[in-house]
Every structure is written in structure tokens, then in C-alpha cells.
Amino acid sequence: MTNTLDTASSAPGTTVTQERKIVTAIPGPKSQELHARRVAVVPPGVSSTLPVYIERAHGPILVDVDGNQFIDLGAGIGVTTVGHTRSSVVEAAAGQMNDFLHTLFTITPYEEYVRVAELLAEHTPGDHPKRTVLVNSGAEAVENGVKIARRYTGRRAVAVLDHAYHGRTNLTMAMNYKAAPYATGFGPFAGDVYHAPSSYPYHDGLSGQEAAARTIAYLEKRIGAVDLACLVVEPIQGEGGFMVPADGYLPALQEWCTANGVVFIADEIQSGMARTGAYWASEHFGLVPDLILSAKGIAGGLPLAGVTGRAEIMDSALPGGLGGTFGGNPVSAAAAVAVFEAIERDNLLDEGKRIEKKLKSRLTALQEKYDIIGDVRGIGAMVAIELVQPGTGSTTKEPNPAAVTALANHAAQNGVLLLTAGTYGSVLRFLPSLALSDELLDDALDVLAEGFASL
Template identity: 65%
Template sequence: MTDIAAPALTRSIVTEIPGPNSRALLERKAAAVPQGIPHQLPVFIAEAHDAIITDVDGNRFIDLGCGIGVTTVGHTNDAVVEAVREQVGKLTHSLFGTTPYEPYVRVAEYLAKHTPGDHAKKSFFVNSGSEAVENGVKIARKFTGRRAVAVVEHGYHGRTNLTMTMNYKPAPYATGMGPLASDIFHAPGSYPLQDGLSGAEAAERTQYYLDKHVGVSDLACLVIEPIQGEGGFIVPADGYLPAMQEWCTANGVVMIADEVQSGIARTGRTFASEHFGWVPDLVLSAKGIAGGMPLAGVTGRAEIMDSVHTGGIGGTFGGNPVSCAAAVAVFEQIESADLNGEAQRVERVMRPLLDGLAERHPEIIEVRGKGAMLAIEFIDPESGAPIPTAPISAAAGKEGVLVLTAGTDYNVLRFLPSLAITDDQIRDAVEVIGRAIAEVTGD
């Protein structure tokens, strides 16, 4: 995936940021779109391919965000585009629950094959990560007959009423939008940088909280991101997730892996759970599953999935045939183009460069993550206060690198490059980010 080399795949800034065409469109956006829809990079994108996005003024940016981890295989991936074109000419929509179609079944078969564990599994599809989380909770409640839902601190699960209640951080996702959903409990998780606990110790702490503050007999499910996304790409201590799964199984609790951001070859494994030896009861997929097309899936143990009565799950657009065709193209490349190997390559090239930034900038307290899901966290070495990363992101954007922020305290830069990014593009992007850090921090 990294063989392509052409002038169009280089960073190039030819106007001020934003340029005149983007400024005109920003005025139109302000008049027509609610202010609640922000923009991190103040430009309008005209086209994109692989790891480069081009704005309406002709500026080209190295994209380290991928639409928040969606275009993992690269923007306008050739195989995805071809699959979409072919499917559009055949069937654009049919409610699968009324008149089924084969691509839906094929994606379910791929998920049964590639999600952790060799037990019998079944899947169904919805439109977004939030919907996948909602449906995972619904199924767990139906299967167990219990009401309570547990999540862990620093997690993010979506923007619907239920999922924004599940988020650790209410602002901005739930501010002023209550009343929120009931029976949601936030337990301490595993954040090695902050808590210093081993996996076993962190699991014991989580279990104590759930025992005492929820009551296991009322607990339907525990929902955890194997690597937390919005929370700042927090990687749990070794042993934490398997220990929690063992506890959940022993107590009749459904344990759900929210792999919306970390799944689909993002971390060097098809699902991040594999890094930790974790075999969840349910796995939630979205973002990178269909190469930019809207699709999300719920995959789980067959006996859990089949506990729902006929008609209890589904939706009009869930598992759209065009999106399913795109997902088939993604899974075919996972198997034929070694996408996990490409994610590992991204880490081999990028992580030492980020470590180099940390050596030069004492504000970078940790470099973490796996594969093409990496992050750096900033703390003031004198005061211990979090350092906001939005100004660093803005400075990098002016030089042609789109980089996202994250973290409960907004003090993390997160990197989600496509697996089509070249080694040279990675080096160029990190060099720009280094200059942006120096500009903002004065180092």
C-alpha cells in the first residue's frame, strides 16, 4: 500500500490557512449549519486520496485523523471505490429484514472469522458507532434480564441519550441536554500513567466498585474500549481486560468490547482486544469497517445474539448494501494486503519519532498506543497541570498537517493515520508537529 509516489501525495500549502475559497464557504457554513457543529481545521476539503486531503484552494494536507479513524485503508481506496460503484449499479437499498441480500451476510461471516475467539458468533448491522453501543446494551439486557450498565472512567461511547450518559466526560457531549439515561455506572478502569496499578490490581479495584456500587445481580453488561479513544488512547495494564472478562463470566455479566475506534486493523491486529488476550462476549465495530461508508456492527456469541426476539433489532438503513460491499472490500484487503502489517509499519516508523519529540520536549509525559493508533500526552513539568493541545493542532494545520486532539483534560495529541501513509509522509508530518510544539511551548 505504500508504493505509490506522485507529486499529488506531498504536503503543499499555497495560500494562507484558510484560503479565500474556504473562507467563503465558512461564511456559508455559519449561516446554514448550527454552531454546535465545529471544525478543527478551518478549510473545506475538495478531494482526498490515501493520506492526503486537498482543500478548495489547492492546499494539500497530510491527514493524521482519517475522519477520526474512518478511512483506515486510505481515502478513496481503489478497491472500496470499485466495490461501491459496482454495488450502486445493482442495488442501493433494501431493508435486510424485509428482503435480504448477500453482501450483508458476507460481512457478518468476515466478522465471525476475525473477531476474537473461536466460538459461534452472529452479527447484525446499524449505521453508527453510537447505534452499535446502544444495540449491544439492548442485547445484554435482554439476555441477562438485568438493568444496570457499567463503563469505566475516561471512556467515550457516543452522542445519543444513552451513550452520552455512558461517556466519562459530559462536556461537550451532554451539556444542557438532560435528563440523561438511568442505570449507568462509571467504575474506575486502568490508566497506568495515572494510577500506577498492575492489571490485576486495577481489575480488583473495578470489581470492588461494581460489587459495592452497582450490585452484580443487577449488572447486565460492562462496556470497555480496549484502547480508549477520546479519553486519550489509554492502553490498559497487561492482564486487566482478561481479568475483567473472567469476573464477568463468573457473574453472568456480558462484557462488551467497544472497538468502534480501535478495531479493523487500526492497531496492528484486526481488533485491539487481541493485543491483550481478551475474548469479549460482544464486539462493536464501526468507523474503519467500510472504508468511509456508514456502517457499524454488533458481533457476539450466538446464544447471546439469538436471545432477542424476531424484530427486536434492526433498522431501515442498517447494513445498507453499498456500505456492506465497501466493508467486503476492506476485509478482503485485511486478508490479502496485510493491513495489520501496515499498521505495525506505521508504529515502527512513527513511534521512535514521537519518542524523539518527547526527549526534546519535557512537556510530553508519555508516548503510547499501538499500531496506527498512537498518542502523546502533555503535562507542565513544573506545575503538573495539563497543557491544552488545541494550539499545537492549529499550528500544525497551518503548515499542512491535520492532527486531532483528545484526552479528558484536552491535553493529548492523537494520531490516526491511514495505513496508506508513506514513511516519508510520516517523517514530514512529525517534523511539522515538532515545530508546532516548539512554537506553542517555547522549547
């Protein structure tokens, strides 16, 4: 089985051949020239993984200003899940642009916003009545989820899990596990945020029930359920290193939350929208979150995010208490409708499963050959490998960030964009578009194998 990339002659980006191709040094001369312009006007805090400047993209291929073509295994950190410039998404956005660009939904509403809310109600776990508020970004969705939970419960405290990442706003910086570079020097931060131990099977060796008991003990003793408004969890942690919790861990946490009136919030900003072979990673664990947060892949590359949740919780905010100037922009909303339609029409959930099978097969074969690959984990098109120092994989499992950096650099020089992750910088993560064919994925993994051989 190959991919479902749209290839009609009228499709956007069809001048982009679906192949890896390097024609200059990386970065090339035009990218270097643009980079010189950039450093004069853009602060270094806005850093880039790879300073090649993109001119066109289609499907899983990026083309830079020098004509180099990269297999994109990052998808804008999980944003272009259905592929760059997918024709149906581009056409939907362009059609809406011809109608109107903005009115502000809280002034004069429009159907596109309503339709996205209907689709989220239909496709999120649970058959209870649901409501959705649309906003601009993942961090904004987190902020709104927390404030809605506080309003509903009348409680103050927010709990998150170790190794979590939730954003770069003041509240979400306090919710992140890792301070540098996201929070260093930016305080003071929002209060009443508590970090509970999580499930990290590769390192802690705990069963799901054991890890849940540890987390719950922290919540009860350090915070107290009567003061806890919400527990915010990533079903599969993203920036933390694609940690898949032990079986039974998340259901035990949700059961405890329900029993104690704590709002259970699933941050599916990276793991949602067909990324894992299901609409939501929560589905793999049998979760029915009280609130579910979406962003990244929901609008195919345009800015959109949402908070979807139980009607009684969402309805607790007063009129005017939710919204924002650009939240649920009609162009982004039209693109999101097209993304939902593409997932159904082109059977993209199965594409995620196909990519997982190929990735895990190839990466497990590399693990058998190289002892620095300590762990291969993930679900769907959300897979990672954790690298350790030679000889420590079954003992100390000492992180190996140098090898991660070397492999990412090798891949970039040979036309493959890879992302790094992990609390200790020791994880290579694979977040490809669901339009990635087996042939291109094999080509990219061949490059990675060459990198391992050269270490």
C-alpha cells in the same frame, strides 16, 4: 518499507499528488467563503476541528477547495483506515450502486449483508458460533449491544469505565465520562448507567491486578453483579486519550464478568479493523469478548457498524427486535467486504506495526528533548502523546491543553491535520491511514518538531 497505496492510473483520486503543499493562508479564501455560507445554515453545535473545506482526497492526503494539501493524521477519526478513495473499495461500492441501493434487509435480504457477517464471525476473537446485526453508526452499535445484553441477562444495569466515550445518543451520552460538550444541557439521561474507575497507568501507577481489583470492588459494591447486564469497555480508550490499560487489567475484568454472568462488551469502534496491527485491539490483551462493536473503519468511509457476538446472546432478541431502515445498507456492506479483502491482500496489519514503530521512535525522541511530553503511548496506528506543564511530568503531571492547541494549530497552518483528545484536552492523537508512507509520516513529524521548537 513504505505504504501500500494503490497507484494504478485508473484509481480514484490519482490526481491527488502524495505530498504536503500549502498555497494559501489557512483557511484559504474559498474555504472562508464556504464557511460564511455554513454558519448561516449549520448550527454551531456541529463544529469542525479545522474549517478548511475538502474537495478531493486520496490515500493519506486531503485537498481543500483552495488547492492546499494536508497530510491527514486523523483519518476522519479512524474511519479511512485503508486510505481515502482506495480503488478497490470505491469500485466495490460503485458496482453495488449500479445493482441496487436499498431494499431493507429485514424486508428482502441480500448477500452483501450476509458476507459482512461471515467476515466478522471469522475475524473476531474466539471460535464459538457468532451472529452479527449491522447498523449505521458506532453509537447505534453501542445502543444495540446494551439492549441485547439486557435482553439476554434479564438485568438492568450497565457499567462503563472512567474516561470512556461511547457516542452522542441519549444512552451513550449517559455512558460517556466527560459531559461537556457531549451532554451539557441535553438531559435527562438514561438511568442505570454506572461509571467505574479504569486503568490509567501514567496517572494512577497501579498494576493491572491492582486496577482491576479497584474496578471490580466498585462493580460489586455500587451495583452488584446480580443486577449488572454488561460491562462496556474500550480496549484502548479513544476520545479519553488513547489510554492503554496496565497488563492484566482487561483479562481480569473479563474473567470476573464470565464468572458472574455479566456480558463483556468490547467497544472496538475506534480501535478495530486493523487499526492496531491486529484486526481488533482485544487481541493484544488476550480478550475474547462476548460482544464486539465495530464501526468507523469497517467500510472505508461509508456508514456501517455492527454488533457481533456469541450466538446464544445475539439469538435472545425476538424476530423484529433488531434492525433499522438503513442498517447494513448494501453499498456500505459491499465496501466493507472490499476493506476486509484489502487488509488481507495488502498485508495492512503489518502496515499498522510499521507506523507504530516510526511514530514511537520519533515521538520518544521528542520526549527526551521536551519535558512537556509526559507520556508516549498506543499500539499500531493508534498512538498519542500526553502533554503536561513544564517541570510537572514526574510529579503532578498537570495537564497542558494550551500546548496541545498551539501544536495542532501549528500543524494545520503547515499542512498537517492532527487531532486532540483526552479528558483534560492534553493529548495529541495520531490516527493515520495505513496507506501513510514513511516519507509522509516523517514529513508530518518534522512539522510537529518545528511546532515544539516554537513553543
